[in-house]
Amino acid sequence: MKKQAYERPMIRKMNTGLMNKFGTKTENEVLSHIESVPVKSLLREYGSPLFVMSERQLRRNIQNAYRIFKTRYPKVQFAWSYKTNYLNAVCRVFHQEGSWAEVVSGFEYNKAVQNGLPGNQIIFNGPDKSNEYLLQAARNNSLIHIDHYDELYTLIQLSEEHQLKPRVAIRINMDTGIYPKWDRFGFNFENGQAWNAITRIMNAKQLDLVGLHCHIGTFMLSTNAYATAAKNLCELAWNIKERYGKNLQYIDLGGGFPSTNTLKGAYLPGTDTVPSIDQIADAITDVILGYGFKQEELPLLILESGRALVDDAGYLLGTVLATKRLSDGRRATILDFGLNSLFTSLWYEHKLSPAQELGDQTEEMTLFGPLCMNIDVVRESIVMPLLKKGDQVVVHKVGAYNMTQWMQFITLRPNIVMIDMENRPHLIRKAETLDYINSQELMPDYLNQEQQ
Ligand SMILES: *Cc1c(COP(=O)(O)O)cnc(C)c1O
Numbered sequence: 001m002k003k004q005a006y007e008r009p010m011i012r013k014m015n016t017g018l019m020n021k022f023g024t025k026t027e028n029e030v031l032s033h034i035e036s037v038p039v040k041s042l043l044r045e046y047g048s049p050l051f052v053m054s055e056r057q058l059r060r061n062i063q064n065a066y067r068i069f070k071t072r073y074p075k076v077q078f079a080w081s082y083k084t085n086y087l088n089a090v091c092r093v094f095h096q097e098g099s100w101a102e103v104v105s106g107f108e109y110n111k112a113v114q115n116g117l118p119g120n121q122i123i124f125n126g127p128d129k130s131n132e133y134l135l136q137a138a139r140n141n142s143l144i145h146i147d148h149y150d151e152l153y154t155l156i157q158l159s160e161e162h163q164l165k166p167r168v169a170i171r172i173n174m175d176t177g178i179y180p181k182w183d184r185f186g187f188n189f190e191n192g193q194a195w196n197a198i199t200r201i202m203n204a205k206q207l208d209l210v211g212l213h214c215h216i217g218t219f220m221l222s223t224n225a226y227a228t229a230a231k232n233l234c235e236l237a238w239n240i241k242e243r244y245g246k247n248l249q250y251i252d253l254g255g256g257f258p259s260t261n262t263l264k265g266a267y268l269p270g271t272d273t274v275p276s277i278d279q280i281a282d283a284i285t286d287v288i289l290g291y292g293f294k295q296e297e298l299p300l301l302i303l304e305s306g307r308a309l310v311d312d313a314g315y316l317l318g319t320v321l322a323t324k325r326l327s328d329g330r331r332a333t334i335l336d337f338g339l340n341s342l343f344t345s346l347w348y349e350h351k352l353s354p355a356q357e358l359g360d361q362t363e364e365m366t367l368f369g370p371l372c373m374n375i376d377v378v379r380e381s382i383v384m385p386l387l388k389k390g391d392q393v394v395v396h397k398v399g400a401y402n403m404t405q406w407m408q409f410i411t412l413r414p415n416i417v418m419i420d421m422e423n424r425p426h427l428i429r430k431a432e433t434l435d436y437i438n439s440q441e442l443m444p445d446y447l448n449q450e451q452q
Pocket residue numbers: 081083084102104125126215217218219254255256257304305306307308400
């Protein structure tokens with residue numbers, strides 16, 4: 001008889017349905033359906049991995065946000081932040097619900113145009129606006145938010161050359177008590193740069209200053225920061241009225257409201273710690289209403305919330321490729337999606353649910369993606385039931401930034417489906433193919449000859 005190879009014995013800690021330090025284990029609840037559609041059938045029909053958007057949740061989120069702000073303030077306008085998720089189907093839902101578009105490149109600008117938005121409902125932000133796109137936006141009567149002096153001077157010159165009078169605002173950066181400061185965008189409030197830029201615009205007859213803008217950060221955990229931002233914009237608007245007798249049409253407080261995801265290293269889950277939209281709305285509207293504007297002169301309040309309106313409407317479905325033990329004995333589970341599709345796993349401890357019953361036994365494990373890249377980790381450490389090859393999982397709250405920041409690295413990008421109000425799935429973006437990738441490549445003639 002052949003002698004068996006020696007294997008080092010190993011003691012593993014297994015948990016069976018224990019509570020964690022916060023009480024019950026919600027992490028391991030099975031999620032077998034999304035908006036009544038079985039996960040299993042979605043994966044069978046559209047392949048794995050698969051992004052799924054819920055139209056119902058999108059509409060619920062934007063309707064809720066409008067209700068919260070409109071019950072506190074008379075004039076409110078949301079503008080959908082394209083870079084957060086610019087799938088056309090998603091943008092159209094937001095536009096149907098009364099959102100304008102907030103874009104930060106010429107490419108996004110024309111996406112908004114092609115989604116049927118009139119020019120005067122497109123806000124053009126960001127530090128990168130070419131002359132061509134500045135002219136297009138000016139001719140379309142869009143709202144151009146100036147980021148720096150070079151852009152200001154370019155716009156003055158273009159407007160003179162082409163006899164235009166674009167509607168503009170400036171972006172303001174400031175100290176809101178959040179560090180590091182986001183002072184690379186726009187003009188600084190505290191050092192007088194913002195007022196200087198305003199003076200130049202008021203003196204340049206070619207520009208029509210209609211608003212003030214700020215976007216103080218993303219995933220903001222402080223409502224005070226919004227109160228400070230609102231106060232500073234009101235102060236500038238007030239001074240413009242005093243000095244020039246001009247009432248600004250709007251102030252735009254940007255986005256940055258947090259979603260209920262859990263940030264890496266956070267002790268408590270995001271659902272328990274992030275401020276609600278109600279609290280942020282209170283902070284902003286209390287300041288504006290209390291500032292002293294006459295009722296009829298209250299500025300329109302524009303909000304560019306992205307993440308908070310879309311994150312929980314997106315799911316990523318996937319399949320276990322394999323399990324293994326790392327050299328130190330830790331359990332490893334390898335999934336068919338990783339950093340390539342789930343860019344936000346760099347920031348979030350994403351919640352994952354098994355899509356089928358797996359038994360009570362759980363173990364701490366690392367979830368890896370499929371890439372040949374060491375940092376391709378979906379969760380460093382998570383206690384889950386013992387997943388095995390072929391099991392299906394659902395990642396929650398992935399609607400923000402993943403479908404715009406995803407990488408075509410090693411694998412192709414997967415299908416995206418939207419489930420409509422009657423619970424019917426629709427393919428809204430096709431999985432990429434080898435032909436699609438190759439269609440952008442060109443072969444120089446000298447490399448195209450037959451091999452000898
Ligand atoms: C990205 C961005 C937004 C949206 O930010 P969220 O954090 O997703 O709400 C809004 N305005 C500007 C100018 C942005 O760059």
